[in-house]
Amino acid sequence: MDPLVLGALVAIITVLVLFSGVPVAVGLLIVAAGFVAVFDGFGALELLPEIFFGKLNNFALLSIPMFIIMGAAIASTRAGADLYEALERWLTRVPGGLVISNLGACALFAAMSGSSPATCAAIGKMGIPEMRRRGYPDGVAAGSIAAGGTLGILIPPSVTMIVYGIATETSIGRLFLAGVIPGLLLVGLFMIWSVYATWASGQGDAALRRTRYSWREKIEVLPRVLPFLFIIVGVLYALYGGVATPSETAAVGALLCVLFAVVLYRLYSLTALWGVLRDSTRESVMILFIIGAAGVFSYMLSSLFVTQAIAEWIAELDVGKWWLMGAINVFLLVAGFFLPPVAVILMAAPILLPIVTTAGFDPYWFAVVLTINMEIGLISPPVGLNLYVINGIAPDIKLKTILVGSLPYVACMVVAIVILCVFPGLATWLPDALMGPAR
Amino acid sequence: MATMSQPRSSREETRLQRIVGAVSTVSGVISAGLIFVSVLITCQMIWVRFVMNDSTIWQTEAVIYMMIAATLLGLPYVQRLRGHVNVDLIPGLLPPKARRVLAFSTLGLGIAVIGIMLWHSFELWHLAFERGWRSDTVWGVKLWIPYLAMPVGFGLYILQMLADLLAEISPAAED
Numbered sequence: 001m002d003p004l005v006l007g008a009l010v011a012i013i014t015v016l017v018l019f020s021g022v023p024v025a026v027g028l029l030i031v032a033a034g035f036v037a038v039f040d041g042f043g044a045l046e047l048l049p050e051i052f053f054g055k056l057n058n059f060a061l062l063s064i065p066m067f068i069i070m071g072a073a074i075a076s077t078r079a080g081a082d083l084y085e086a087l088e089r090w091l092t093r094v095p096g097g098l099v100i101s102n103l104g105a106c107a108l109f110a111a112m113s114g115s116s117p118a119t120c121a122a123i124g125k126m127g128i129p130e131m132r133r134r135g136y137p138d139g140v141a142a143g144s145i146a147a148g149g150t151l152g153i154l155i156p157p158s159v160t161m162i163v164y165g166i167a168t169e170t171s172i173g174r175l176f177l178a179g180v181i182p183g184l185l186l187v188g189l190f191m192i193w194s195v196y197a198t199w200a201s202g203q204g205d206a207a208l209r210r211t212r213y214s215w216r217e218k219i220e221v222l223p224r225v226l227p228f229l230f231i232i233v234g235v236l237y238a239l240y241g242g243v244a245t246p247s248e249t250a251a252v253g254a255l256l257c258v259l260f261a262v263v264l265y266r267l268y269s270l271t272a273l274w275g276v277l278r279d280s281t282r283e284s285v286m287i288l289f290i291i292g293a294a295g296v297f298s299y300m301l302s303s304l305f306v307t308q309a310i311a312e313w314i315a316e317l318d319v320g321k322w323w324l325m326g327a328i329n330v331f332l333l334v335a336g337f338f339l340p341p342v343a344v345i346l347m348a349a350p351i352l353l354p355i356v357t358t359a360g361f362d363p364y365w366f367a368v369v370l371t372i373n374m375e376i377g378l379i380s381p382p383v384g385l386n387l388y389v390i391n392g393i394a395p396d397i398k399l400k401t402i403l404v405g406s407l408p409y410v411a412c413m414v415v416a417i418v419i420l421c422v423f424p425g426l427a428t429w430l431p432d433a434l435m436g437p438a439r
Numbered sequence: 440m441a442t443m444s445q446p447r448s449s450r451e452e453t454r455l456q457r458i459v460g461a462v463s464t465v466s467g468v469i470s471a472g473l474i475f476v477s478v479l480i481t482c483q484m485i486w487v488r489f490v491m492n493d494s495t496i497w498q499t500e501a502v503i504y505m506m507i508a509a510t511l512l513g514l515p516y517v518q519r520l521r522g523h524v525n526v527d528l529i530p531g532l533l534p535p536k537a538r539r540v541l542a543f544s545t546l547g548l549g550i551a552v553i554g555i556m557l558w559h560s561f562e563l564w565h566l567a568f569e570r571g572w573r574s575d576t577v578w579g580v581k582l583w584i585p586y587l588a589m590p591v592g593f594g595l596y597i598l599q600m601l602a603d604l605l606a607e608i609s610p611a612a613e614d
Contacts, residue, residue: 021530022545023523030552049560049589056507059499062481065474065506244485251481274471281471282522285513289523292510340524382528 001039003309010035010306014347024343025286025293032293032300039304048296055295056288059247060166065284066250067157070231071113072280073257076272077265079228080109080122086221089213096195097211098134099144102127103194106148107187111155112232115283116378120149120389128394137201138397139405143379144194146386146402147409148187150375153341155183156236157253160341160374162246163291164367167349172246173239174438177431178364179371182420186372189412197408227264231256240434287342294346307351314355321359322421325369328352329417332370336377340385344374361424364438368427369417376413379406459602460519466595467516473509477502497578504585511592515599539607546604553597560589 001009010031017027029048036044074080087101087108094100102123110119124145131141153160156176165172235253238244244252258276261267267276301307314324335344349370356366378386381403390402420426432438484498517523530538566572568583 016529019526019528020541020545021525021527022549023518023525025523026549026552027525029556030548033552033555045555046559046562049556049563052556053507053560053563053586053589056510057503059503062477062502062506065509066478066481069474069478243489248481248485251478252485254478255482277471277475278467281467281474281509281513282517282520284474285470285510285517286522286524288506288510289514289517338526338528343524383526 003305004313006039006304007301007306007310010301010304018339018343023289024340025289028290028293028297028343028347032297035304036300044303047299051296051299052292056292058166059245060162060172061288061291062247063157063162063172063245063250064159064287065280066247066254067114067159067162068283068287069254069276069280070157070235070250070257071115071118072276072283073254073261073267074109074112074228075115075118075122076276076279077261077267079112079225079261079265080105080119081126082221082224083109083228084123084126086225088211089218089221092211092213096191098127098131099136099140099194099198100191102131103144103148103187103190106145107151107155107183108229110149110152110183111157112228114152114157114159116149116152116375117385117389119152120145120386121393123148124390124393128390128397135203136198137203137405138401140194140197140201141405142390142394142397142402143405143407143409144190146379146390146406147190147412149386149389150378150413151183151186153375153378154179154186154368154371156180157232157246157250158371159287160345160371161367163287163342164345164349164370166291167294167346168353168363168367170363170367171435171438174364174431174435175367176236176239177434178368178427180430181426182368182372182416185419185426186375186413186416189416190409193408193412224264227260228257231260290340290342291346294343297347298350301351310351311354311358315358321361324355324359325361325421328356329369329373332373333376336374337380338377338383340383341371341374341377344377345370362428362438364431365420365424365427369420372413372417372420376410380410456602456606459598462595463515463519463599466512466592467519470509470513470516473505473512477505477509480505497580500574500576500578500580504580504588507585508588508592511588512595514592514596518596518599518603543604543607546600546607550597550600550604553593553600557590557593557597560586560593564590 014031017031018024022030033045033048036048084102084105087105088098091101091104105123105127106119109122110116113119113122127145128141132138152158156179158176158179161175161179162172164170165175231253235249238249238252239246267273298307332344332348335348353363353366357363378384381387387399387402387406391399480498480502484495487493487495530541533541564583564586567586572582573579574582
């Protein structure tokens, strides 16, 4: 069978299997084993466990459970609420008021926890009721937090970026840096829209009014938030100062975050500590299982020459590079609507990266564009994880209001992608400046 | 006749499910423990390398194998917690009866494919054990030790999926 036709068959069957409700990792194994058995014979199946093991046999992967523990330790404390309070008190002079500090808190918490749903839950629990109390429209209150939460996968340290780095063999440190300025760009766009929407709703005067805080009130919140910020800065410093690898710094960060949670937030009880460890284990196992299974899946694709055939086919199409990038974006967007970011990256990035780099795009820039596409998936139906998290913490806001409120933020993300296409330096300048030009 | 045997069979199933669930939980606790210990070992490794200025021999390899073992031993526990991410787009579109048939078939397919992984990983483990394979590093660990995580993890995962399958076909699930 022609590898391209085979590729189409694999794609259709993968979609059907993955949409059937089977766990993503198991679905990938089912499709991979099925095609290997049919086209390479049952004997070839004996290779699968070795490939699975080999895919996980990678020191860089250790950073995933470590960063997850770091995030879970922070998320299990009141750190989200404290951070929220601190920013509200310190940013009170910035025009735009509460929604600005909410988005700032989302960005900072995203940097600390690396998880989108955790950011939504931690900041939203405080932020949404407070914004509504002060007269912000429900759509802005819910939408800004849903969108702000998605920053978790873009602003470093980000598990999604680690997975991209491993799947494409690119530098994780460089990827982290590439996400910083686009992350800030997104925060800026979200802020502009939030203030505009509040003002346009006619409730601007009340909602955007500034509250005054004394210096004492401003300073008393600092001791509770600074330690975590120091850890993040310390982790990033160790990473970029060349002191240690991502996995090593993440391990130290994880240990420090757990210790700080115990000391500062009195998280002594074994039940609470087990909760942190259990949640981290659940998420890590889920992601690492998908990574192993995706390794088996991509082995199947290349052993049937599908990967190579797709790359050749696209090269022969000879379309303009921006048409190609547009098509890739649409593909990623649609995939992100349905599948978790990790799965999309593991399946698509190894196939797309050679095509993208051959067309003259920067792999780090592409990582950022890909991640923003995945962020859109987090606040779009049918999966839209963040929408459901918001629905869970603010059950009296209708899901429809949350959804409609989030749509303008999706538009902000599309605008960010366009800006990044026009000014790719926004993603590539910081890593180049700090780590020297990519090879 | 089916209705006659219903109470007994469902009682037995719940006991079986409870036992399998307990085994999965123990496996999950071991998995969490492995992850936590690998945090400590990695920190110790940094201490040895950067503070004591010494070289490390076994740590990097050990934590990788521990992470792999944690992943595999965590599978049944995460299955029990329904923590394996999935996309239930098609089931949502189906009427209840068809949804059950689909759930039954996907679980069955899942068991089959993990069964394949179990069998071949057992063979791999056995080969590594028989021939005394070692990793080609300074530490040179016997490879059957890290490989063991695969048959054990996949085996326990199948057990948990079988328990879920039984729950799916038990008449109680229809309510």
